[in-house]
Amino acid sequence: DAKTTQPPSMDCAEGRAANLPCNHSTISGNEYVYWYRQIHSQGPQYIIHGLKNNETNEMASLIITEDRKSSTLILPHATLRDTAVYYCIVNPGTYKYIFGTGTRLKVLA
């Protein structure tokens, strides 16, 4: 599985967009990009995933660069409840997810 690189921490003002970057320069053509988040010590929660095209759902948007070597998760209007650790994972659907240490996002009031 491809490795991912994420900044260890980020701050975002409440109500502003949170843009969380992820580098996956060794991604293979059949690997999807998944994003999960973990609030406090709860089980990780699925946010969104994509292969090539940008994706949007009720929680977030995922922007994948044309060369697929990096992506950005966008929380359009961050709230205090979005404070969490965000994990970027690339996986070809083999279900053997490799979690890194993620980005700790702190939303500030």
Place this chain on the structure above:
Amino acid sequence: NAGVTQTPKFQVLKTGQSMTLQCAQDMNHEYMSWYRQDPGMGLRLIHYSVGAGITDQGEVPNGYNVSRSTTEDFPLRLLSAAPSQTSVYFCASTSPGGTQYFGPGTRLLVL
């Protein structure tokens, strides 16, 4: 639809004791997995199963056993607990589309 359930929520063991962490899912997913998460770290895969009767090792399988007799249940057994196994354990069930659904976790302390 309860999703993924785990029991117990908390457990304290003495070194050398054995125990089983229970995991069940009601989504009829074939793929299930167990992770451990140490403080400040990401999740590490212990064991996984691609269906009833089929299991395989993940990154950190030593000291743990699993079995999968039904689609719904995937218990994790600690054979002889060690302090190094103090951790939070998460069970996950994966949909055919690749989305993982996690349980609430079991917090284990080995003294």
